[in-house]
Amino acid sequence: MEIIFFGTSAGLPTKDRHTQSIALKLEPYATDIWLFDVGEATQHQILHHSIKLGKVSHIFITHMHGDHVYGLPGVLTSRSFQGGEGKPLTIVGPKGIKAYIEASLSLTHVHLNYPIHINEIDQQLDLTVGQFEVQARALNHGVPCYGYRIQAPSTPGTLDVAKLKALGMEPGPKYQQVKSQDTFEFNGVVYDAHDFKAPDKQGPTVAIFGDTKPCDNELVLAQDADVMVHESTYIDGDKKLANDYHHSHIDDVLQLIERGNIQHALLTHLSNRYTKEEVKAIEQQLKHTHTQSFQFVQDFDAYQF
Numbered sequence: 001m002e003i004i005f006f007g008t009s010a011g012l013p014t015k016d017r018h019t020q021s022i023a024l025k026l027e028p029y030a031t032d033i034w035l036f037d038v039g040e041a042t043q044h045q046i047l048h049h050s051i052k053l054g055k056v057s058h059i060f061i062t063h064m065h066g067d068h069v070y071g072l073p074g075v076l077t078s079r080s081f082q083g084g085e086g087k088p089l090t091i092v093g094p095k096g097i098k099a100y101i102e103a104s105l106s107l108t109h110v111h112l113n114y115p116i117h118i119n120e121i122d123q124q125l126d127l128t129v130g131q132f133e134v135q136a137r138a139l140n141h142g143v144p145c146y147g148y149r150i151q152a153p154s155t156p157g158t159l160d161v162a163k164l165k166a167l168g169m170e171p172g173p174k175y176q177q178v179k180s181q182d183t184f185e186f187n188g189v190v191y192d193a194h195d196f197k198a199p200d201k202q203g204p205t206v207a208i209f210g211d212t213k214p215c216d217n218e219l220v221l222a223q224d225a226d227v228m229v230h231e232s233t234y235i236d237g238d239k240k241l242a243n244d245y246h247h248s249h250i251d252d253v254l255q256l257i258e259r260g261n262i263q264h265a266l267l268t269h270l271s272n273r274y275t276k277e278e279v280k281a282i283e284q285q286l287k288h289t290h291t292q293s294f295q296f297v298q299d300f301d302a303y304q305f
């Protein structure tokens with residue numbers, strides 16, 4: 001799978017950073033793409049990438065602040081002309097997302113050429129999308145705001161070919177049955193398929209956060225995640241000030257990585273007050289004093305896992 005950042009700034013854009021916009025490529029489990037937040041200029045940024053809007057099947061919104069949703073009407077409209085015709089789109093987000101979409105489309109005389117389904121979150125949400133499980137849980141940002149935990153499907157373990165051959169079974173279509181089923185029949189005998197393959201391989205877990213100050217649900221969403229995308233609006237200075245604004249300070253995020261046993265963290269939504277050079281310098285300093293696996297991301301950074 002792959003995460004691509006199209007916007008990594010908090011609140012306001014800078015010359016180098018647009019506001020929050022994140023794509024999740026589901027390959028090898030599925031061919032479609034999910035977006036998490038659609039800040040302004042998302043569609044312009046996507047034009048610089050091989051991703052096509054027509055491939056986006058789901059959009060998850062964390063909260064209704066402008067730096068997370070102002071790009072949505074443009075993305076929805078352009079999707080009609082970029083391979084989206086006739087392909088359904090699901091949008092998940094807090095209460096208000098439906099009214100926002102309906103008002104912006106109707107007031108600008110837009111008629112989409114594909115069906116949209118809008119799923120407003122009431123407190124929390126557990127959703128199955130194909131073979132993926134998605135959980136939305138409330139954060140603490142002063143307005144309704146959610147984080148998402150995405151569990152990729154598990155894949156069958158590799159076959160013990162030697163053991164199958166010892167039964168007299170040569171490679172062929174029957175092997176697929178052994179791989180995908182719990183039992184199989186060969187020469188009139190029923191076998192337990194698990195005796196002939198390694199255990200299922202668990203797919204990765206991804207946690208993608210909206211804006212938040214520290215709260216209990218952070219661990220619910222991110223515990224043992226393979227990858228976490230988290231805001232780190234303040235990467236230096238006063239922690240109390242960051243929390244007073246319902247945002248996270250880098251110290252909060254480093255603590256969460258530790259407590260949640262998170263394999264790797266991609267830290268985004270940095271305050272527009274930091275220059276590129278300052279971000280690099282602070283990152284280097286932090287890496288000297290901390291063992292957690294993390295990086296600050298910028299627009300167009302991609303992470304594969």
Ligand SMILES: [Zn+2]
Nearest residue numbers: 010011067211
């Ligand atoms: Zn924000």
Ligand SMILES: [Zn+2]
Nearest residue numbers: 063065141211
């Ligand atoms: Zn916000």
